[in-house]
Amino acid sequence: MTNPLFSLPGTLGRIVGAAHVLTDGDLSGYERDWRGRERGRALAVVCPANVGEVAAVVRACAALGAAIVPQGGNTGLSVGSTPDGSGTQVVLSLRRMNAVRGIDAANFAVTVEAGCVLQALQTATREAGFLFPLSLAAEGSCTIGGNLAANAGGTQVLRYGNARELCLGLEVVTPQGEVWDGLSGLRKDNTGYDLRDLFIGSEGTLGVITAATLKLYPLPAAQLTAWAAAPSLQAAVDLLGLAQRQLGAGLTGFEVMGQFALSLVEKHYPHLRPPLYCGTPWCVLLENSDHESEAHARAQFEHLLQAALESGCATDAVVAESITQAKTLWQIRESIPLAQAAEGLNIKHDISLPVSRIPAFVTEADTLLAHRIPGVRLVNFGHLGDGNLHYNVQAPLGADAAQFLREQEERVNTLVFDAVARHQGSISAEHGIGSLKAAKLPRYKPAVALDLMRAIKRAIDPRGIMNPGRVLR
Ligand code: FAD
Ligand code: ZN
Numbered sequence: 001m002t003n004p005l006f007s008l009p010g011t012l013g014r015i016v017g018a019a020h021v022l023t024d025g026d027l028s029g030y031e032r033d034w035r036g037r038e039r040g041r042a043l044a045v046v047c048p049a050n051v052g053e054v055a056a057v058v059r060a061c062a063a064l065g066a067a068i069v070p071q072g073g074n075t076g077l078s079v080g081s082t083p084d085g086s087g088t089q090v091v092l093s094l095r096r097m098n099a100v101r102g103i104d105a106a107n108f109a110v111t112v113e114a115g116c117v118l119q120a121l122q123t124a125t126r127e128a129g130f131l132f133p134l135s136l137a138a139e140g141s142c143t144i145g146g147n148l149a150a151n152a153g154g155t156q157v158l159r160y161g162n163a164r165e166l167c168l169g170l171e172v173v174t175p176q177g178e179v180w181d182g183l184s185g186l187r188k189d190n191t192g193y194d195l196r197d198l199f200i201g202s203e204g205t206l207g208v209i210t211a212a213t214l215k216l217y218p219l220p221a222a223q224l225t226a227w228a229a230a231p232s233l234q235a236a237v238d239l240l241g242l243a244q245r246q247l248g249a250g251l252t253g254f255e256v257m258g259q260f261a262l263s264l265v266e267k268h269y270p271h272l273r274p275p276l277y278c279g280t281p282w283c284v285l286l287e288n289s290d291h292e293s294e295a296h297a298r299a300q301f302e303h304l305l306q307a308a309l310e311s312g313c314a315t316d317a318v319v320a321e322s323i324t325q326a327k328t329l330w331q332i333r334e335s336i337p338l339a340q341a342a343e344g345l346n347i348k349h350d351i352s353l354p355v356s357r358i359p360a361f362v363t364e365a366d367t368l369l370a371h372r373i374p375g376v377r378l379v380n381f382g383h384l385g386d387g388n389l390h391y392n393v394q395a396p397l398g399a400d401a402a403q404f405l406r407e408q409e410e411r412v413n414t415l416v417f418d419a420v421a422r423h424q425g426s427i428s429a430e431h432g433i434g435s436l437k438a439a440k441l442p443r444y445k446p447a448v449a450l451d452l453m454r455a456i457k458r459a460i461d462p463r464g465i466m467n468p469g470r471v472l473r
Contacts, residue, residue: 004064009044015056020047030091033079040083045091051210059177061090067468068092070204072146075138078434080203080470094145100124108216109185114145114209130216133160137334145209151201153430158385159252164200171211172199175461185213203432204467206460222294225287225326226301228317229280233359236282238313246304253287254385255333261381264339272332276316285333336381344401347393347412351420352429355387361423368415388429433471
């Protein structure tokens with residue numbers, strides 16, 4: 001008897017058009033995760049054009065019990081948006097659903113389809129005179145649906161919050177193929193359980209996000225960037241406190257970068273030279289957004305940096321003189337993950353800690369790792385303003401990186417995550433759990449919380465067809 005799943009691509013073709021169901025040719029862009037850690041095999045990649053088609057696709061998959069893997073830009077870093085190796089899972093790509101449905105100017109809100117690329121939304125809203133503040137290095141490829149499903153963070157969380165805090169409403173296709181229209185755009189709605197927040201951060205395990213209504217902000221009159229050298233991580237934390245007190249809501253970015261991370265950028269992208277870091281263990285990138293004028297923003301920044309130099313939390317500092325200079329500073333920061341990838345395979349940790357605990361955590365984890373794995377190289381950077389560190393571990397110089405990962409990854413993860421837990425942190429600040437960390441979650445999440453999560457999953461997706469094996473095993 002032939003497997004009924006084999007008829008599914010034909011059925012899906014009748015819903016979305018045969019040209020929008022991919023079953024052969026080069027599907028690696030859909031089947032391999034962004035970091036190239038895993039390559040799965042899809043039964044089919046289906047690309048619906050509207051919410052009705054998404055619902056029909058989900059119903060067709062549900063009828064046969066076929067697993068669905070929602071996919072946006074496939075830039076996720078937790079192996080959550082690609083199929084497993086069974087050849088039985090359907091990748092549901094939202095790429096064709098990329099329209100900005102409309103801007104409600106008086107409500108400071110925009111409604112957009114899930115497959116809209118983040119950068120396209122930033123541009124569309126800017127052209128309409130608004131700021132959509134979500135910003136991350138993958139913004140040229142990642143999509144709004146993926147941003148919400150992963151509850152993305154990025155560089156402006158300090159001021160505007162993560163994707164969750166920017167979302168007013170969602171349109172979702174449930175695992176039964178029903179459409180929930182929750183695109184109200186309301187800022188207040190206390191009518192029971194918060195379904196919106198349930199789907200945000202669910203990593204495709206509860207339903208397919210097809211559209212969202214998101215918050216907009218006024219465009220600032222000026223946005224200035226500064227770079228400061230900090231003698232220690234504690235000094236960088238002190239500088240953060242000073243900047244928050246002096247700039248208030250104007251402080252829209254505060255990124256920290258360790259010296260080794262910056263040396264990798266210089267090695268792999270020699271045209272991107274940090275302005276000052278020789279001999280400085282840490283550098284900080286600050287952004288000040290001001291609603292008065294550039295002159296006002298500059299004066300505020302200079303006042304802050306003077307106070308930082310006087311108090312010793314910075315040893316040197318510079319404010320970018322032009323937009324080009326500011327862009328270069330941000331490019332240096334955003335090139336760290338790419339430089340790290342160019343240096344070779346590495347073990348990534350996207351951790352969250354109370355800001356006050358970060359220096360102690362880094363000292364402790366650095367010491368433990370250096371002791372257990374002589375020569376290990378630590379690539380440290382992140383969104384210090386939100387207590388989010390990318391604490392990454394690179395093989396010792398000259399070591400075979402693939403072998404290093406095979407032999408050390410499990411041990412390194414346990415060591416780092418146990419240290420995170422001792423400091424009341426989280427093993428995922430913004431990249432999510434996916435399948436990469438699903439096995440680790442039970443060690444670090446309270447059993448009661450996991451039981452509640454499993455109960456929610458069973459209630460919403462009783463057949464377990466939505467992105468199985470992700471988040472919860
Ligand atoms: P995908 O990778 O396609 O999917 C991510 C998850 O969401 C998967 O579980 C998938 O099944 C699910 N999903 C996707 N679309 C939908 C949908 N419509 N409905 C339901 N589920 C869906 N992340 C940060 O938070 N902050 C950063 O600063 C950051 N920097 C990055 C820098 C680089 C260079 C790269 C490559 C990635 C970075 N990321 C960062 C990770 C990634 O870009 C984000 O997680 C992003 O939000 C993923 O969006 P995507 O459209 O690519 O989603
Ligand atoms: Zn990040």
